[in-house]
Amino acid sequence: MIGSKKNKTKNISIIGSGIAGISCAIRLKNEGYNVKIYEKNKSFGGKIDELKMMGYRFDIGPSLLTMPDLIEEIFELTGKKIDNYLNFKKKKYICNYFYEDGTRFNAPAEKKEFAKRASKTFNVSENELINYFELNKKKYDLTNGIFLRKSLHKISSYLSLETFKAILNIGKLGIFKNLSDFNDNTFSDKRLAQFYNRFATYNGSSPYKTPAIMSMIPHLEQHYGVYFPIGGMRMISKKLFELAVEIGVEFNFKSEVNEIIIKNKKAIGLVVNQKQIISDIVISNSDIEHTYGLMSKKITPSNVTKNEKSSSAIIFLWGVKKKFKELDLHNIFFSADYKQEFDDIFLNKKISKDPTIYINITSKENIEDAPVNCENWFTMINVPNNYGQDWSDLIKSAKKNIIKKLNKNLKIDLENYIDFEKVISPLDIEKKTNSSNGSLYGASSNDKFSALLRHSNFSNKIKNLFFCGGSVHPGGGIPLCLLSAKIVTDLIKEQKH
Numbered sequence: 001m002i003g004s005k006k007n008k009t010k011n012i013s014i015i016g017s018g019i020a021g022i023s024c025a026i027r028l029k030n031e032g033y034n035v036k037i038y039e040k041n042k043s044f045g046g047k048i049d050e051l052k053m054m055g056y057r058f059d060i061g062p063s064l065l066t067m068p069d070l071i072e073e074i075f076e077l078t079g080k081k082i083d084n085y086l087n088f089k090k091k092k093y094i095c096n097y098f099y100e101d102g103t104r105f106n107a108p109a110e111k112k113e114f115a116k117r118a119s120k121t122f123n124v125s126e127n128e129l130i131n132y133f134e135l136n137k138k139k140y141d142l143t144n145g146i147f148l149r150k151s152l153h154k155i156s157s158y159l160s161l162e163t164f165k166a167i168l169n170i171g172k173l174g175i176f177k178n179l180s181d182f183n184d185n186t187f188s189d190k191r192l193a194q195f196y197n198r199f200a201t202y203n204g205s206s207p208y209k210t211p212a213i214m215s216m217i218p219h220l221e222q223h224y225g226v227y228f229p230i231g232g233m234r235m236i237s238k239k240l241f242e243l244a245v246e247i248g249v250e251f252n253f254k255s256e257v258n259e260i261i262i263k264n265k266k267a268i269g270l271v272v273n274q275k276q277i278i279s280d281i282v283i284s285n286s287d288i289e290h291t292y293g294l295m296s297k298k299i300t301p302s303n304v305t306k307n308e309k310s311s312s313a314i315i316f317l318w319g320v321k322k323k324f325k326e327l328d329l330h331n332i333f334f335s336a337d338y339k340q341e342f343d344d345i346f347l348n349k350k351i352s353k354d355p356t357i358y359i360n361i362t363s364k365e366n367i368e369d370a371p372v373n374c375e376n377w378f379t380m381i382n383v384p385n386n387y388g389q390d391w392s393d394l395i396k397s398a399k400k401n402i403i404k405k406l407n408k409n410l411k412i413d414l415e416n417y418i419d420f421e422k423v424i425s426p427l428d429i430e431k432k433t434n435s436s437n438g439s440l441y442g443a444s445s446n447d448k449f450s451a452l453l454r455h456s457n458f459s460n461k462i463k464n465l466f467f468c469g470g471s472v473h474p475g476g477g478i479p480l481c482l483l484s485a486k487i488v489t490d491l492i493k494e495q496k497h
Contacts, residue, residue: 012492013038013270013279015257015294018046018433019478020468021285022240023074023485025249030077031493035249036279038272040256040434045237046285047433047440047470048478054420055371056319058378059233063360064330067224067479071236074482078247085239088227089365095330098409099191100354106328111222123189132186136219143213180339182212194338198356201382203476204310204439206342209446220479228329228365236478260284260294260465267465281464283488288442288455288471290434299461310441310476311345311382312426314398318377319370319420324410327375329364333357333409345384346446351398355381357405374419385437386426395423435471442471457487466491 010033014021017039025035043049047061068088075082090109097105105121108114115129179200183193197207199217207214229235245251252272259271260282267282284291292299334356335341341352360378363370370376381398403414426438436442443454455472459465468484470476 010034010280011278012036012281012283013277014283014285015260015270015291016040016046016285016469017044017241017251017253018285018469018481019048019237019240020470020481020485021046021283022237022244022249023482024283024285024468024488026074026240026244026247027077027485027489028492029244029247029249031489033281033492036252036277037244037249038252038255038257038270038277040254041432042253044241044251044253045234048233048237050232050234051317051422053422054319056317056374056376056420057232057362057366057369058317058376058422059360059362060315060317060378060424061233062478063233063362063378065227065229065233065236065478066220068227068229069224070479070482071240074240075243078243080243080246085243086235087230089230091226091228091329093328094221094226095332096326096328097195098331098333099194100334100336101191103191104326105195109222109225114222118192122187122192122195124187124192128187132215133219133222136216137223139213139216140219140223143216177212179207179210179212179214182215183207194334197338198332198334200445201311201356203445204312204382204441205445206346208339208342209346209444211445211447214445226330228362230366232362232366232369257286257294259296260291262295262299262462262465265461266463267459281466281492283466283468285467285469287433287435287469288467289436291467295462299459307443308346308446309385309437309439310444312385312429312438312440313380313424314351314383314395314426315424316377316379316399316402317420317422317424318379318418320375320377320414320417321373321419322412322417323373323375326410327359327361327364329361331359331361333359333405341382345382346444349384349387349389351381351383351394353401354405355383355398355401357381357402383426385439386430387437391425391427395425440470441476445475457484458491 012028012033012035014025014037017037021037025037029035049060051058051060072082092109094107094109108117111133115126118124118129119126180197183196187193196218200207200210200214202217255272257270257272258274260267261269261271269276269278270282335352335354341355344350344352358380361375363376406414429435430438454475457467457473466488468488470481472484474480474483
């Protein structure tokens, strides 16, 4: 049901059609605003994209989904049933893990089953793991309402009993200890500590720098579950796009925003493909640094934009002429020296010779995503941002090291089975999404408070200018991007007209 008539004359322009931008558009259209999206690329979705080639289909971008209720909520707001658009399959096992010492662990989604299986693989008791889960749940429960679902830059967000409870328990949140120290102190088995350290990469950070509050991330997987959208991750942005069009959101593709027009400290529109477009409210779903660049130095960038950037990635999309029973939808091959790997990324600005490898194989769930007896491998490693390196040489070296590692773990000669390849580098990520230096999530959380204090969802210098997406509060990844859209919508609704 479209909202109140009083807002129908308000025109909103959104820069970018990532999942946050589309979700914002749907929410605001549902409130009665006129909403137009301007996208420089020829299609919607931002980082959620796909590639079809030689009988293979690859998801490009986020590959793990939790908290699908946040997507369902958007459909419900418009009176639609999500089942008519999108269906999800809940995974019984989250991910397969491979260690350099030969350890293999298939992680169950259910907590008790996870603890039982892990106690037989690692030097840990079931009770130790259950206690760890409960502590992570407490961190999430204390911070969810204020730090993830509200603007942290409004005084009103702090005037609640919920906030008071979080402040009283600040010592338990793990802000003053890094994630690696926390996990090392919790688990005597270094393999298990490495297992939980990897969750820092969910927002492109280092476990040796990011605060221990990030241990609440695995809670989201095991409490809410991990899902696969039938048809692939691209279906999420595709069906949200279709819903947006149905309710009257206007999409303008191949429409690059050249400037945010500011007059008397107020955003009044955009310059798109060198043409002026007047608007009452402007929302940027683009990278926050890129957004500041659209303001022609009329506004000084926030200090938050100076925070250390998140990591980037090199991705090899491989069509593989073989099926592997030991692999599932999500697979991780750990490096032998995790500390050195992150030092290389964030301190030495180079690619580790022994990188942790993530492989996503959607044909395990959607057999149509690969030809018969073949698999589609989305093979990714974390790398530093683009600082002008020779990426051609780095990609060749990375491929050699990745294949060597996979050959050792899987006991194969992988190059004999690759019949299709496409490479995505930090340069490609930067060009397609305007992400600063190719960073995947904007700012990293490599600081005590940066995990909680990302860039605000509104400008306190320019009226009627708002920000959503992975580079601003509350952070990167599909659930947080969806929450950023809700926060922006709530802020706009609260405005006095």
